[in-house]
Amino acid sequence: MIEVRNLRTYYSSGILRRTEVRAVDGVSLEIEKGTTLGLVGESGCGKTTLGRSLLRLIEPTDGQVFIDGVEITGLSRSELRRFRPRMQMIFQDAYASLNPRIRMYDSIAEPLRLMKRGDRAGIDRRVRELIARVGLNEDLLNRRPYELSGGQNQRVVLARILSLEPDFIVADEPTSSLDVSVQAQILTLFRALARDCDTTCLFISHDIGVIRAMSDQVAIMVKGRIVEIGPTSDVLDHPCHWYTRRLVAASTRDADVPPSLPESPSGGMPEMVEVHPGHWVEVRA
Numbered sequence: 037m038i039e040v041r042n043l044r045t046y047y048s049s050g051i052l053r054r055t056e057v058r059a060v061d062g063v064s065l066e067i068e069k070g071t072t073l074g075l076v077g078e079s080g081c082g083k084t085t086l087g088r089s090l091l092r093l094i095e096p097t098d099g100q101v102f103i104d105g106v107e108i109t110g111l112s113r114s115e116l117r118r119f120r121p122r123m124q125m126i127f128q129d130a131y132a133s134l135n136p137r138i139r140m141y142d143s144i145a146e147p148l149r150l151m152k153r154g155d156r157a158g159i160d161r162r163v164r165e166l167i168a169r170v171g172l173n174e175d176l177l178n179r180r181p182y183e184l185s186g187g188q189n190q191r192v193v194l195a196r197i198l199s200l201e202p203d204f205i206v207a208d209e210p211t212s213s214l215d216v217s218v219q220a221q222i223l224t225l226f227r228a229l230a231r232d233c234d235t236t237c238l239f240i241s242h243d244i245g246v247i248r249a250m251s252d253q254v255a256i257m258v259k260g261r262i263v264e265i266g267p268t269s270d271v272l273d274h275p276c277h278w279y280t281r282r283l284v285a286a287s288t289r290d291a292d293v294p295p296s297l298p299e300s301p302s303g304g305m306p307e308m309v310e311v312h313p314g315h316w317v318e319v320r321a
């Protein structure tokens with residue numbers, strides 16, 4: 037359903053923009069329809085850039101992305117605009133994703149109106165269904181984002197996204213700014229909604245526990261590349277790769293990676309070599 041072929045996104049930075057940052061550097065992967073791929077990796081490895089590149093919120097430098105057979109990377113600006121409702125992104129900061137000036141009712145109704153999904157009464161019914169589906173009371177519909185908690189705002193974001201019935205959602209750390217107890221509620225809701233709607237998801241997090249709870253498959257990203265990918269339990273419980281072992285071990289401890297963690301076979305950070313497109317192996321010194 038989602039197919040990514042040799043995707044690269046490079047940034048120019050520094051003086052005269054001469055420094056090239058290879059944030060996504062040859063990623064190939066597939067996500068089956070209705071399943072969630074968890075993307076995990078250390079800070080700065082390129083997770084957000086990959087998620088945004090898939091939706092062309094950042095223009096990739098090279099490579100192809102297909103959603104349901106449609107080549108997203110080949111769409112013109114106007115074709116992309118028409119396709120946009122079918123692919124949505126959920127960000128960490130729900131408050132920033134909502135228009136602070138408009139009431140919750142209109143935040144949810146707006147996409148339905150824009151896409152002409154029914155008359156006034158039909159849209160009203162749908163808004164009330166959606167708000168109930170995300171576990172909020174109708175009394176909140178008249179409030180604005182600053183009058184709601186972080187968790188309530190993230191529920192409204194989910195209702196708004198659901199109203200569009202997207203085929204593909206990229207969720208980028210959607211709960212990392214919330215309290216732990218609220219995080220669990222939102223994650224459970226997200227998973228249930230994605231399953232109900234048969235939506236395909238890329239779920240980005242640096243937290244292995246969250247990734248384990250949310251994903252059917254897991255991909256481990258290191259320095260712009262996917263180094264390990266497969267069913268969640270295979271990748272997290274029986275990791276083949278040194279980087280994954282290191283991430284899993286670090287996630288079970290509070291502090292930074294302690295010296296007792298598994299060492300790379302070569303002692304330091306192993307070098308990676310691409311043996312087939314998208315398939316990387318560790319090179320031992």
Ligand SMILES: Nc1ncnc2c1ncn2[C@@H]1O[C@H](COP(=O)(O)OP(=O)(O)OP(=O)(O)O)[C@@H](O)[C@H]1O
Binds near residue numbers: 049058082085
């Ligand atoms: N606009 C930009 N210009 C130049 N470099 C950038 C830009 N955005 C990101 N980068 C660099 O690209 C790399 C990947 O960044 P990205 O935000 O995708 O990583 P990430 O894995 O999502 O990190 P985090 O978990 O901390 O959010 C980093 O080295 C970052 O500094």
